[in-house]
Amino acid sequence: MTGVVAVKAVERRLVGWLPRRVPVVLVAVAVAQAVLVVVQADALARAVAGLDARLLIVVGAAVAGRAVLAWVGSDVAGRAAAQVKARLRTALLARPSAGAGGARVTLLTRGLDAVDPFFAGYVPQLVAACVVPPVVLARLGAADWVSAVVVAVTVPLVPVFGALVGARTAQWTGRQWGLLRRLGGHFRDVVAGLSTLRAFGRAGHQSVVVRRLAEEHRRATMGALRVAFLSSLVVELVCSLSVALVAVPVGLRLMEGRLELAKGLLVLLLAPEVYAPLRALGSRFHASAEGVAVAGEVFGVLDASAAAQGGRPVPRREVGGAPEIVLEEVTVRYPGADRPALAGVSLRVAPGERVAVTGPSGAGKSTLLAVLAGLVVPESGRVLVDGVPLEEMDVAQWRSRLGWVPQRPHLFAASVADNIRLGVPDADAGQVRAAACAAGAEEFIEALPEGYATVLGEGGAGLSAGQRQRLAIARAFVTRAPVMLLDEPTARLDVRSEGLLVQAVRRLLEGRSAVMVAHRPALLGAADRVVRLVDGRLVSDASPAAGTGASEGTAAA
Amino acid sequence: MSKTRKAEQVAGVTGPGGGVGGGGRGGVRGLRGLSSVVRPYAGRLVWAMAAGVAAELCGLGLVAAAAWLIARAAQQPTMAALSVAIVAVRGFALGKGALRYLERLAGHDVALRALAQLRGRVFDALAARGRGPRDLRDGEALSGLVSDVEAVQDLLLRCVLPAVTAVVCGAVGVAVCAVAVPVTAVPLTAGLLVAGVVLPWAAWTAGARAAARVVRQRRRLAVCALDVLDGAEDLAVFGAAERFHARAVEAARRLEQAERAASRIAGVVGAAGSAVQGATAAVVAWQAVRSGADQVQVAVVALTALVAVEAVMPLAGAAQRMRDVLASARRMAALLASPPPAQSRGGAAVPAGPLSVELLGVTVAFDAAVSPAHGRAAWDGVALDRVDVRVERGRRVAIVGASGAGKSTLLAAVAGAVTPLAGSVQLAGRDLAAYAEDDVRAAVRGLTQDAHVFAGSVRANLLLARPDASQRQLEAAARRARFLEVVRELPEGWDTVVGEGGRALSGGQRQRLLLARALLADPPVLVLDEPTEALDTATADEITRELLTWPGGGTLLLVTHRLAALGDADEVLVVDRGRVVQRGRHDDLVARPGAYRDLWEAERLSA
DSSP states (O other), X not given: OHXXXXXHHHHHHHHHTSOTXXXXXXXXXXXXXXXXXXXXXXXXXXXXXXXXXTHHHHHHHHHHHHHHHHHHHHHHHHHHHHHHHHHHHHHHHTSOOTTOHHHHHHHHTTGGGGGHXXXXXXXXXXXXXXHHHHHHHHHHHHHOHHHHHHHHHHTTHHHHHHHHHHHHXXXXXXXXXXXXXXXXXXXXXXXXXXXXXXXXXXXXXHHHHHHHHHHHHHHHHHHHHHHHHHHHHHHHHHHHHHHHHHHHHHHHHHHTTSSOHHHHHHHHHHHHHHHHHHHHHHHHHHHHHHHHHHXXXXXXXXXXXXXXXXXXXXXXXXXXXXXXXXXXXXXXXXXXXXXXXXXXXXXXXXXXXEEEEEOOTTSSHHHHHHHHTTSSOOSEEEEEETTXXXXXXXXXXXXXXXXXXXXXXXXOSSBHHHHHTSSOTTOOHHHHHHHHHHTTOHHHHHHSTTGGGOBOOGGGTTSOXXXXXXXXXXXXXXXXXXXXXXEOTTTTOOHHHHHHHHHHHHHHHTTSEEEEEOOSHHHHTTOSEEEEEETTEEEEEEOGGGOSOOOOSOOOO | OOHHHHHHHHTTOOSSOSOOSOOHHHHHHHHHHHHHHHGGGXXXXXXXXXXXXXXXXXXXXXXXXXXXXXXHHHTOOOHHHHHHHHHHHHHHHHHHXXXXXXXXXXXXXXXXXXXXXXXXXXXXXXXXSSSOOGGGGSHHHHHHXXXXXXXXXXXXXXXXXXXXXXXXXXXXXXXXXXXXXXXXXXXXXXXXXXXXXXXXXXXXXXXXXXXXXXXXXXXXXXXXXXXXXXXXXXXXXXXXXXXXXXXXXXXXXXXXXXXXXXXXXXXXXXXXXXXXXXXXXXXXXXXXXXXXXXXXXXXXXXXXXXXXXXXXXXXXXXXXXXXXXXXXXXXXXXXXXXXXXXXXXXXXXXXXXXXXXXXXXXXXEGXXXXXXXXXXXXXXXXXXEEEEEEEOTTOEEEEEEOTTSSHHHHHHHHTTSSOOSEEEEEETTEEGGGBOHHHHHHHEEEEXXXXXXXXXXXXXXXXXXXXXXXXXXXXXXXXXXXXXXXHHHXXXXXXXXXXXXXXXXXXXXXXXXXXXXXXXXXXXXXXXESTTTTSOHHHHHXXXXXXXXXXXXXXXXXXXXXXXXXXXXXXXXXXXXXXXEEEEOHHHHHXXXXXXXXXXXXXHHTO
16 A cells, blocks of 8 residues: 555656646647547538538548647657656766666666656546546537436446456565566576576576476466456456447437437447546556656655755865865764774875875775865864865865876776866867876877777776776876875786886876875885875874884874 | 566666667568567467457447447337347447457467577577677676567567457458448558558658667767766866766757657657548548448448558557567577587596696687776787696696786686687696587586576575585585575575575675585586685685685685785786786795785785
């Protein structure tokens, strides 16, 4: 029951995303459709009864009008669907994906297509089901009230039976759902694991299992469908029998001369039109169910990150020159984590000083860099830049003074040159080339099919880890920023790539302040000082020459 | 539509396999390939078609009989003259509903049988390929394949069945009109051709272009969105977030336009369908009136025309769906037709017990490599470059090096999963080619990077390695992999179902399961690729040390990036850019300057 309520809530919310004029247009279209249905049936009945070919012009006009209306309706609905999807996509784009970018992209491209049947099918049909039957019924009543009464009595049976049977089947298929899902997913599972099956010599065995489970899947699905199709059978029977219930007495009354032919035909033509929109509504509703589920997922994302966001306004304050950076008792705790990622870390980076940070994975090294970049706001403590607290500065302006070389730099689907000038979009070709040169990247860039204009594939596919890192360093070079943040750029690189990268880093750090996470000896050599983080705490602070010194404490200003 | 398909679509994984605008002769050939899948169920298919046609004819009969009844009744004949029609009207009404129900059941039954058949055949075809379908590890390609296979359902339910019904009902409609008022058969035929041939053709061609545009824009949006989402930090720090966000929003807007264009075509086709329907009925009635037919005849032909055209209107939708289905069918046919690789392997018996492994000047090119994750461009297409390695039987060797250096490729070469461009891989002194492929696979196995956790129970996942293993053996392997403690904490122990890809397990638990499975297999040559990845370092070192010192068992080749526990390895190989650059015992390698010592010092600092 709560499930149904939740679905209804999602539907209401989904409708709320429609541009306001869409429901108005849909109602107008439905009313016009209903009127034309009546006009068409009326003209056709009289044409046939009176053998009057001239009335067929009216029929033709009504038909043309209905076609135009159908086109307008579907165009409005289709447009609305596309528009709502675009809005939802834009909203989703603004929400951080917390590493699950691929899944989010699927949701926001193909996943959202599932809402099409909701807007293009269900919503217009719902409007039609509310508007058309009363109008047609009114005309029916004017022509022959006896038939109208029969129709009026039987029409409610359609939704009632539909809902009753639907509820029963939902219960039944709900129980089967897990089984069906498991059986249906088996094929995907074994294909994904085919090489494992082959390695263990089980592929032949699975070949039999695949067939057996597919057969079981068929049997289980058919069991579910037998019940599920019942609802449409019931609805269809109700409609057909109702039409027959109207048609037969009409025939008898015609025979007795108590009804004229034109009216009889009109009744016969109009009666099915009362049931038709309701009958179609059921199948449209089922077709839109998955779209509603996807919408629920989307709203989940929107709600979750809306709660997580909420920064504070940043008062602007100019900063200039080569800064002194001081961390004072900085503590960071991620939601859901049992211990803080950084616990009371204090550190001073003098202007022009290069500090290396070491420590086991999970010690908080990357978090430290994220705090400095203003990507993570500390729970307590503060970061001072030339004595000014970071939270009082314009974060964009602070970042314009930073260069950033993360462990896995993201390369964008743009040209190599545009990737390099990410932070300085108006940098000219000369500056880009100089940066690439300084990063030791110009050699492989020029070997690319179109050099600097080569558009990189998704996530920089086609480049090695070392080449990506050198592009990231070129990216940092272009900014001419006085402070560099590097996150273990040589991790897991081969010897030659590491060598090239260390040279590039040394050039990059010349005359700049830097905080870099590093472990490999070659990179540590580029630092003036090494600090060590363990479990979010700074445990030692030494010059690289002294190795891992034991001096507990910090160098806070 | 099955619930499973729905579930997958909710997850956003299915959809037309990517191909758009297919069709043509190749598509027809694809259909021929699929027809063999459907052929065993031809009888059932005909039954479903018959039910569908009969249901639609009942609808036609219902309207025609009702029209006749009313028009005839107005002429005030005797009751007897009408009673047949009265019974007919009721009979048709009941028959239509019941037959429609039967058709849907029979149709889905055939479609699911064909699907089951196709799944089996596709699986066999994939399994028969020389190498595992590596490309399928990528979720997108796997989803494409799965939805291609499922397209066979739509082919039957949404293309073939409606087409048969439409053709038969159209023909019967024409026949009814021809009998009632002969001249009306001509306009009805014309209307049917427009609604059943011209409109579907228009929907096919115009729809193809629109759909291709949607696919193009969707792809573009996916790329832009991935940049915004995965590159969020880089964009924030470099102050480029707004620029790239605007780019993604622009892509979303273009996709919206493409989708609108596509929906406009669908709308126009639908509206044209109802226009043709109404116009046909009007012209038919007009002709009947002009030819001097009486009221009964006019009523019958006009309403018959309406229903007959309505029966062919689904063809436009079927044509649009057919385009995607044909593309899928073509891919399936190509897959099923690909001949099994030549098995020109020797039949020498693989000796029992631990085996020696030797690589002689082995060179592997990247296309054949296992894990080209990074650096295709970097190493000039060579994953292994003239590698010489000899591992005596029963020895335990660790392989270390950078990511992409060729460690996994080396294991794959030993397992016979990649074929060297040059050089020879030898097992127990003979080239791999001397043995049957299955024997090599049985002799050299363990834990590879593409190891898969299946959706079944934990026990079933382990037993895969040795179906006849006893509970004691199972527990012994699990204990060594530190997996036993995981099993004990699982809600249903050994019978816990882990979900597809081991979704119910954490990364570390999954890794331990895979290791336990490899240890249970206990092959003559055990290859382990990063078995302790995703474990905490203390546990990882403990497991590694045990692997290297455990008495008994086969020859061990262990790829790892943790060096701390390698003191017990008989030999350590350092691989860099496809070559073995250092080899020796851990203590000796640490003692002299070089790549290994650098790695060692970095590890100590990050410990």
